[in-house]
Amino acid sequence: MDSKVRVRFAPSPTGGLHLGGVRTVLFNYLFAKHHGGEFILRIEDTDQTRFVEGAEQYIIDTLNWCGLIPDESPLHGGAYGPYRQSERKAIYTQYASTLIEKGFAYYAFDTPEDLEEKRKQVPNFQYNRAHRMEMKNSISLSESEVSELLKKNTPHVIRIKIPDEEEVVFTDIIRGEVRFDVSTVDDKVLLKADGMPTYHLAVVVDDYLMKISHAFRGEEWLPSAPVHILLWKYLFGLDKMPKWAHLPLILKPEGSGKLSKRDGERLGFPVFAMDWSDPSTKETTVGFKEKGFLPEAFINFLAMLGWNDGSDKEIFTIEELIAAFDLERVHKGGAKFDYEKAKWFNQEWIKKTDNTILAELLQPFFDQAKIEIHERSYLIKVIGMVKDRCHLLTDFISQSSFFFAAPTTIDTAAILPKWEEKKHAFFAALAQSFKEMSGKPVAAELEANFKTLAASHEIKPGDLLLPLRIMLVGGKFGPGVFDIIEAIEIPDTIKRIEHSLQLLSGK
RNA sequence: GGAGCGUUCGACUAAGGGUUAGGUCACCUCCCUUUCACGGAGGUAAUACGGGUUCGAAUCCCGUACGCUCUACCA
Numbered sequence: 001m002d003s004k005v006r007v008r009f010a011p012s013p014t015g016g017l018h019l020g021g022v023r024t025v026l027f028n029y030l031f032a033k034h035h036g037g038e039f040i041l042r043i044e045d046t047d048q049t050r051f052v053e054g055a056e057q058y059i060i061d062t063l064n065w066c067g068l069i070p071d072e073s074p075l076h077g078g079a080y081g082p083y084r085q086s087e088r089k090a091i092y093t094q095y096a097s098t099l100i101e102k103g104f105a106y107y108a109f110d111t112p113e114d115l116e117e118k119r120k121q122v123p124n125f126q127y128n129r130a131h132r133m134e135m136k137n138s139i140s141l142s143e144s145e146v147s148e149l150l151k152k153n154t155p156h157v158i159r160i161k162i163p164d165e166e167e168v169v170f171t172d173i174i175r176g177e178v179r180f181d182v183s184t185v186d187d188k189v190l191l192k193a194d195g196m197p198t199y200h201l202a203v204v205v206d207d208y209l210m211k212i213s214h215a216f217r218g219e220e221w222l223p224s225a226p227v228h229i230l231l232w233k234y235l236f237g238l239d240k241m242p243k244w245a246h247l248p249l250i251l252k253p254e255g256s257g258k259l260s261k262r263d264g265e266r267l268g269f270p271v272f273a274m275d276w277s278d279p280s281t282k283e284t285t286v287g288f289k290e291k292g293f294l295p296e297a298f299i300n301f302l303a304m305l306g307w308n309d310g311s312d313k314e315i316f317t318i319e320e321l322i323a324a325f326d327l328e329r330v331h332k333g334g335a336k337f338d339y340e341k342a343k344w345f346n347q348e349w350i351k352k353t354d355n356t357i358l359a360e361l362l363q364p365f366f367d368q369a370k371i372e373i374h375e376r377s378y379l380i381k382v383i384g385m386v387k388d389r390c391h392l393l394t395d396f397i398s399q400s401s402f403f404f405a406a407p408t409t410i411d412t413a414a415i416l417p418k419w420e421e422k423k424h425a426f427f428a429a430l431a432q433s434f435k436e437m438s439g440k441p442v443a444a445e446l447e448a449n450f451k452t453l454a455a456s457h458e459i460k461p462g463d464l465l466l467p468l469r470i471m472l473v474g475g476k477f478g479p480g481v482f483d484i485i486e487a488i489e490i491p492d493t494i495k496r497i498e499h500s501l502q503l504l505s506g507k
Numbered sequence: 508g509g510a511g512c513g514u515u516c517g518a519c520u521a522a523g524g525g526u527u528a529g530g531u532c533a534c535c536u537c538c539c540u541u542u543c544a545c546g547g548a549g550g551u552a553a554u555a556c557g558g559g560u561u562c563g564a565a566u567c568c569c570g571u572a573c574g575c576u577c578u579a580c581c582a
Contacts, residue, residue: 012582047581112580124508126578157580175512184510185578192580199582223511223577246512249576253518256574301519304531308520312530331520334575338518341532351545389544399543462541469542477543 005037006213009070010203012044013055016276016285017062019259019337020218020250023302027247028216029068030303030325037213041073042206043084046196053279056084062273066295067318080210085202092197095205095235096158096190100138104234105190108137109149109156126186129164158191160200160227168226173214173245173327180226188227200224204231207242215242216327219334220258222246245327248306249334259337261285269339273298292365292392293342297349301342306331315348343391350390355383362396369397371404378403382487385479399478403487406496407474412503414476415467419504426457426464427471431497434490441490443482450482471500 007028011021032039041063043056060075072078082088099105108127110118114136119125132139137159138146149156168180190201197205207215225244232241250259253267264271265285274287288298300316308314309324316324350358359380366373373379386399401407430453441449450468454461469481472493478484485493 010582014582044582050581108580110580115580124578126509155580159580178511180511189580194580196580198580203582218576219512220576221582225511248513251575258576304519306519310521312521314519314531333513335520336518338532341519344532347545386544388546460541465541473542475543479542479544480540481542 004211004213005032005035006040006211007032007037007216008040008042008207008210008212010042010044010206010217011059012047012050013059014047014050014052015055015278016261016272016274016287017059018261018271018273019302019305022062022066022273022298023250023305024216024218024247025063025066025068026299026302027307027325027327027330030321031214031216031327032071033322034325038071039068040078040080040210040212041070041083042210043074043086044199044202045084045086046192046198046202048086048194048196058274058276065274065289066299068299085197085206088202088206089195089197091209092191092201092205093195096197096201099160099190099231099234100158102234103161104230105158105160106138106187107146107150107156108135108159108187108189109141109154110136111155127159128162128186129183132187155193157189157193159187160190160230162187162227162230166230168229170225170229170244172222173243174248174330175246175332178222178225182226182230185224185226188224190231200227200231204228204235208232208236208240212242214245216245216247219246219249245330248331250305251334251336253336253338256336267339269342292394293346294349294353294361294393296353297342297346300349301345304345305335305337315345315352347391350387350393355380355387358383358387358393358396362393365393365397366404369401371397371401373404378487385483385487389477402473402478403484406492406499407472409474410500410503411470411475412500415470415500415504418463419467422457422459423464423467424501424505426454426459427467427497427501429453429457430468431494431501434494434497437490441486443480443486446482446485468497472496 009025009028011017029039031037041059043059045051045056056074060073063069070076072080072083074081074083096105100107115127118131118135122131125131127135134140139161141149162182162185164183166182168182170178172178188200189198191197203215206212225246229238229241232238251257252259252263259271261271270286270288270291272285272287274289275284276287277284289295296317299318299321303316303321304314307325307330309326310329359376362379362383363373366379382400382403383396386396389399390396430450433449433453450464451461454464465481466476469478470476472481472484472488
């Protein structure tokens with residue numbers, strides 16, 4: 001029985017993988033795993049002019065980071081390879097010939113220049129039944145002319161012959177019944193002059209050969225679905241055709257339209273899953289990973305963009321997503337991407353993630369910030385103290401750098417307006433009292449000592465706490481002051497107080 | 508221009524003929540906190556418009572508007 005669920009993600013390796021692409025992978029993956037099926041990665045590299053070095057590896061790296069590992073791929077192999085369309089050229093040629101033989105396709109000898117000229121002359125030109133006969137192809141030309149042209153190796157393409165009148169009807173899992181009158185679609189090129197198939201031919205042939213049971217793709221493909229359905233009918237029979245689902249688009253946060261790389265740059269958020277550097281321009285586009293997202297959070301918010309399980313639950317592990325996923329609950333309408341909400345998901349996942357694991361994930365970020373960490377156990381402790389105020393992994397740097405080194409800048413401007421001689425005296429005395437302490441006092445002892453000293457100087461503790469905080473961390477942020485002192489310990493505390501006192505009196 | 512698809516708070520969405528149209532993010536207020544957060548309690552805020560069908564419509568039907576996608580020898 002051929003009822004096994006097999007789905008594929010079929011990107012073209014032309015650059016970084018963006019949100020919409022990853023979500024398509026995700027829905028494929030969730031659907032496959034939910035049904036105990038297989039998830040295949042197929043590389044659609046039939047356009048040699050758009051080939052980009054490293055893009056395929058990038059896709060695989062991204063899938064790895066996300067934890068969406070294919071069961072079959074160019075790397076893993078599988079029973080239905082090759083999984084790169086450029087390596088399947090001969091297969092497509094064969095099916096294109098079959099279509100010609102059956103009269104469902106024809107040779108076209110028009111040059112790109114011919115077509116351009118025609119488009120100039122005829123407004124809204126379509127290569128269809130209305131204009132087919134005006135063009136240079138095996139329908140308009142005589143048999144002998146055609147064989148002559150072929151014999152001379154005249155560059156040519158193969159086009160599908162769209163029937164004059166036919167209604168194509170199919171059921172989309174998300175949208176229900178969709179109907180097209182094929183008279184509005186043109187005779188799409190199936191095989192290009194270089195012998196490579198276009199998407200239209202390749203997707204149908206490969207989905208058949210790879211026994212794909214369900215085909216999911218972005219909504220932008222809906223208008224060309226009739227071409228694919230016609231090809232299924234001509235080549236393999238509609239009963240073998242996979243079930244289709246056209247996924248809603250991910251839109252720009254403001255205005256409307258498909259989310260693009262440009263929007264991210266303009267609005268200051270990532271669009272690609274991971275950093276992508278264009279080999280020709282050397283430009284690097286920042287990714288969610290490097291921006292400080294946890295893959296679990298990335299996957300989680302992507303899943304919630306256009307889908308929900310019907311309850312109020314929003315935080316899902318991948319296992320929970322697999323268990324709950326149902327394509328029929330996917331929205332029809334596009335969803336605007338909201339970076340703030342994405343960060344909220346990440347924050348929730350940071351809170352959920354064990355400090356030891358966070359420490360490991362954070363190490364590269366600290367390395368990059370050139371913050372030296374001498375003891376992992378100290379890092380883990382610090383993480384526990386600041387994690388509630390971090391939306392991104394990169395936030396840990398700004399939120400905790402003062403635990404590892406004295407702050408480089410002290411916001412004295414925030415202290416100065418209410419600064420006075422008796423406070424100066426107090427902090428000098430505080431430093432002195434620290435010098436007389438031994439061991440490693442805990443926060444509560446430190447606080448008690450501080451309050452006693454404040455009372456003897458006749459200053460309210462509240463007037464001293466903020467200056468002390470700024471002296472220690474550089475600004476108005478961070479965990480409890482005495483917890484910080486306990487962590488950075490007495491000698492460092494004294495140094496920071498004395499340094500700040502110098503700054504304050506110097507002004 | 509044509510074809511297809513879509514439309515519930517600012518955003519993501521719930522409600523599949525009967526709810527004061529619910530939740531989350533964001534925003535605002537208060538509490539907690541002698542910082543910033545976390546947490547807690549409240550608040551502002553939506554069924555695109557017009558017709559039907561029905562005792563009853565966000566929900567079903569029709570029309571309009573608006574938006575989006577496609578309309579390449581790109582995917």
